[in-house]
Amino acid sequence: MKIKKILLIAIFSIFAFNLQAQDEEESSLSISGSVDTYYKYDFSGEENIGTSFANDQNSFSIGMVNLIMEQSFDKVSFVGDVSFGPRGQAQSIPDGGDGTGSFHIQNLYVSYAFTDQFTLSVGYMGTFVGYEVISPTGNFNYSTSYLFTNGPFQNAGVKLQYAPSDRFSLMVGLFNDWNVYTDLTKSKDFGAQLFVAPVEGWDVYVNFVTGDPSGTEIDLTTGYQITDEFYLGLNAANYDAAEGDGGFNGAALYAQYGLTDAVSLGFRGEAFKFKGDAGEEDTSVAAFTLSANIKSGPLTFIPEFRIDSGSDEIFVDNDGLATKAASQILVAAVFAF
Amino acid sequence: MACAANPLFAQTELPVNAAGKICFCDTLATNSLTHRQINDKILIFAKQLPGYEPTNDLHSSTDLVELKAFGFPVYIKRITQQISGKIFYDAAFHVSDGKVFYSFTNFLYNPYARNRYGKFVPESGKYKPLEEDFRGNTKTWEKHRKTVETTMENQIVKLKFLLSSP
Numbered sequence: 001m002k003i004k005k006i007l008l009i010a011i012f013s014i015f016a017f018n019l020q021a022q023d024e025e026e027s028s029l030s031i032s033g034s035v036d037t038y039y040k041y042d043f044s045g046e047e048n049i050g051t052s053f054a055n056d057q058n059s060f061s062i063g064m065v066n067l068i069m070e071q072s073f074d075k076v077s078f079v080g081d082v083s084f085g086p087r088g089q090a091q092s093i094p095d096g097g098d099g100t101g102s103f104h105i106q107n108l109y110v111s112y113a114f115t116d117q118f119t120l121s122v123g124y125m126g127t128f129v130g131y132e133v134i135s136p137t138g139n140f141n142y143s144t145s146y147l148f149t150n151g152p153f154q155n156a157g158v159k160l161q162y163a164p165s166d167r168f169s170l171m172v173g174l175f176n177d178w179n180v181y182t183d184l185t186k187s188k189d190f191g192a193q194l195f196v197a198p199v200e201g202w203d204v205y206v207n208f209v210t211g212d213p214s215g216t217e218i219d220l221t222t223g224y225q226i227t228d229e230f231y232l233g234l235n236a237a238n239y240d241a242a243e244g245d246g247g248f249n250g251a252a253l254y255a256q257y258g259l260t261d262a263v264s265l266g267f268r269g270e271a272f273k274f275k276g277d278a279g280e281e282d283t284s285v286a287a288f289t290l291s292a293n294i295k296s297g298p299l300t301f302i303p304e305f306r307i308d309s310g311s312d313e314i315f316v317d318n319d320g321l322a323t324k325a326a327s328q329i330l331v332a333a334v335f336a337f
Numbered sequence: 338m339a340c341a342a343n344p345l346f347a348q349t350e351l352p353v354n355a356a357g358k359i360c361f362c363d364t365l366a367t368n369s370l371t372h373r374q375i376n377d378k379i380l381i382f383a384k385q386l387p388g389y390e391p392t393n394d395l396h397s398s399t400d401l402v403e404l405k406a407f408g409f410p411v412y413i414k415r416i417t418q419q420i421s422g423k424i425f426y427d428a429a430f431h432v433s434d435g436k437v438f439y440s441f442t443n444f445l446y447n448p449y450a451r452n453r454y455g456k457f458v459p460e461s462g463k464y465k466p467l468e469e470d471f472r473g474n475t476k477t478w479e480k481h482r483k484t485v486e487t488t489m490e491n492q493i494v495k496l497k498f499l500l501s502s503p
Contacts, residue, residue, distance in 0.1 A: 031416045032451065068455045079455040107455040126453035133453045201462020225462030261465075262473035297474045298415070336451075337415045 030070045036063035036087065036136040038332035048315050048326040049287075049308050052149040053087050054142055063087035063136055063332075066106065075114065081107035081126075088134065105181070106134060106154070117164050124156040124181060128171065128193045129207045131221045131235035131252065140264075141291045142302045142332040145252045146272035147237050151217060152178040152209065155191060167197040177214050189214050201225035215241045223254070231256040246277035264293045284311040302332040351467070351486055354442070359467055361489040362440035367500045372399065375437060378499050379430045385495075386428060387488055402430040408447065409488070411481045420457050421477060422448040424485055425464070437500060441489050444468075446481060 039060050042048040047057045054063075064085030071078060083089070088104040109123025132139050132148035159173030171193040176183035189211030196204050202224040210216040216239065223233035233254035240247040250272035258264045268289040276282045291304040306328050308315065313322035354360040367375055379402045383395060388409035396403040408425035412418045427443040444467035449457040465471070467485060471478035 029417060030419050030457075032419050032457075068451070070455060081455040109454075121454075126455070128453075135451070135453075137451060138453060197461070203461050223461070228463075228465070260472040295473050297476070 028071070031067065032070075032337060033066040033068050034135060034137045034334060034336045035065050036142075036332060036334040037061065038063060038142060038330055040328055040330035042326060042328040044316050044318055044323075044326060046316050046320070049143070049306065049328060050149070051146055051287075052144045053136075054144075054330055054332065061086070063334075064089075066135055066137075068107070076110065076112050078110045079107045081105065083134075087136070117162055119161045119163070120158070121161070122158045124154060125159070127152040127155050127178075128159075128191065128205075129155075129209055129217060129219045129221075130237065131223075131233060131254070136332070136334045137300075137336045140254065140256055140266040140293060141268050141289050142304050142330060142334075143289060143306055143328075145235070145268065145270050146248070146285060146287065147235055147250050147252055147270065150239065150248050151219070151237065152214075154179050155189070155209070156181065156183070157188070157191070159191070169193075169195040171195075175209070175211070177211065185213060187212050212242045215239060215247065229258045231258075240275075241277070244277045245275060247275040249273055249275070262295045266291045266293065281312075283314060285309065285314065298336045300334045300336070302330075302334065304330050304332070306330075351482060353468070357468065358442055359444050359485075360440055360442040361493060362438070362442065363493075364436050364438045365497060365500055366436050369503070370435070370500070372432060372435070375432050375435070375500070376400075376402070379432065379437065382496055382499055383428060383430065386492060388423075388425075400432050402432075404428045406443070406445075411446075411484050413477055413480070420449050421481065422446050423459065424467070424481065437496075439493075439496060441492070444485060 037060070038054050040054050040056060041058050045057070047055050062085050064083040064087035066081070066083045066088065068079065068081040082103055083106055084103045088106065105124055107124065107126055109121050109125050111119055111121040113119045126133060130148055130151045132144050134153060136142060155173075155175040155178065157173050157175030159171050161169055161171040163169035173191045175189040175191050177185055177189065189209055191209040192207070194206045198204065203222060205221040207219040207221065208217070217237060219235070219237040221235050223231065225231050231254075234251065235254075236251040238247070238249040250270060252268055252270035254266065254268050256264055256266040268287070268291075270287045272285050272287070274283045285308055287306065287308040289304060289306040291302055294301040307325065308327070309325045311324070313324050315323050315326035317323040351359045352361060354362065370378070376397075376399055380397060383389065383402050383404055386404070386407075388407045389404065390407070393404060393407045405427045406425050408423035410420050410423050413421040423446075425443075425445045425447060426441055429440050431438040445464040446467055447464050448460045450460050452458045467482060
């Protein structure tokens with residue numbers, strides 16, 4: 001605890017010491033974002049697979065409108081990233097606290113690069129942990145993995161990144177509990193990320209976050225563009241709750257093949273285990289997802305088929321009875337602007 | 338020389354060499370400049386090329402100035418202008434007998450995508466040669482090729498002016 005306070009003070013001291021009047025090189029304000037919508041049908045006739053987003057059954061449903069503002073002034077920059085819609089609100093994390101679920105902040109932070117190698121960022125940021133992200137433009141598959149659903153979505157805090165080259169970087173930071181605008185607990189989470197790129201096109205991230213009551217997660221996220229057409233990614237993680245024996249672990253493999261510049265096929269295979277708490281049995285699930293990305297300019301169509309199989313009866317069938325397997329199809333449209 | 342002028346043209350009329358690679362290349366005669374003066378001028382010119390940064394690897398000798406795989410950004414207009422990617426290329430200048438042979442070639446497009454923190458960053462390991470057709474958003478692809486053409490032609494005008502001045 002004392003170490004965390006010292007680290008926090010040190011980071012802010014460096015920031016304050018270096019924050020001098022700058023010759024401002026203003027970049028224009030960039031506004032970008034996306035909208036997404038989908039139709040999903042689960043063959044049980046019920047909402048069934050419990051991973052994040054694309055949950056509505058037999059419904060033409062919406063994801064979110066995502067608006068991102070970004071601007072840089074020489075060494076400083078900001079990002080303001082808000083979303084409106086189910087994907088960015090109730091399906092993502094609890095709303096802003098007023099109970100209305102009106103919108104959600106995805107990113108809201110400022111950064112200061114006090115040298116070419118060191119950058120300090122403060123605010124509410126997309127998590128550094130894991131492979132998949134909330135924004136549908138950042139994922140190949142439209143439905144999400146169990147690893148994503150059960151890991152952190154955002155980490156508010158302060159982080160210091162050291163990047164001596166584009167092949168290596170190290171980040172350390174102090175953060176609130178997962179996914180909250182306001183930290184109501186006394187302690188802070190500690191997080192760290194090591195990035196290495198052994199060869200061009202191969203990125204490896206080792207992520208670590210720990211705290212109370214958040215728990216401890218260690219995560220490996222890596223991806224390799226093996227050829228112009230073929231990409232392989234891997235996400236593996238272990239999470240232990242701060243109290244008790246609960247948690248999860250798992251691994252997901254991502255393989256994508258570009259048939260043309262406009263059409264790609266992607267497969268995600270995941271093995272995931274919920275660790276039983278207080279004498280409960282572990283529950284495992286394997287999920288296989290086949291998606292296509294068909295691009296027409298800024299628009300991407302994503303037809304997708306998914307089948308999940310559990311070690312226990314964690315799904316329901318056509319008759320509403322518990323069963324071990326579930327399958328669904330969906331078609332999503334994602335427009336990035 | 339590896340890159341000879343060739344009347345062949347690619348789809349958007351970018352000049353290509355005999356090997357089919359996009360290549361802006363030619364030989365320029367200089368008037369009353371010493372070998373040393375030419376070399377100095379080329380060095381100055383190379384350091385103002387689009388995308389050049391002091392960290393770039395610049396090889397120079399008395400006869401050759403060479404820059405490999407350095408890039409400049411290209412943009413697309415959505416609500417506001419946003420970076421679409423970077424165009425990487427090689428530049429080489431051979432000085433011989435009072436003449437300069439220049440070449441700009443090996444054009445590769447590295448797309449950018451928005452990361453989890455809301456910022457546009459290079460897509461790791463994805464490089465597409467500018468010679469290839471783009472089966473997707475061809476309008477943006479053509480725009481980038483046009484940007485390359487305009488940028489390189491402007492640089493060639495600058496180079497000619499520099500070498501023709503005392």
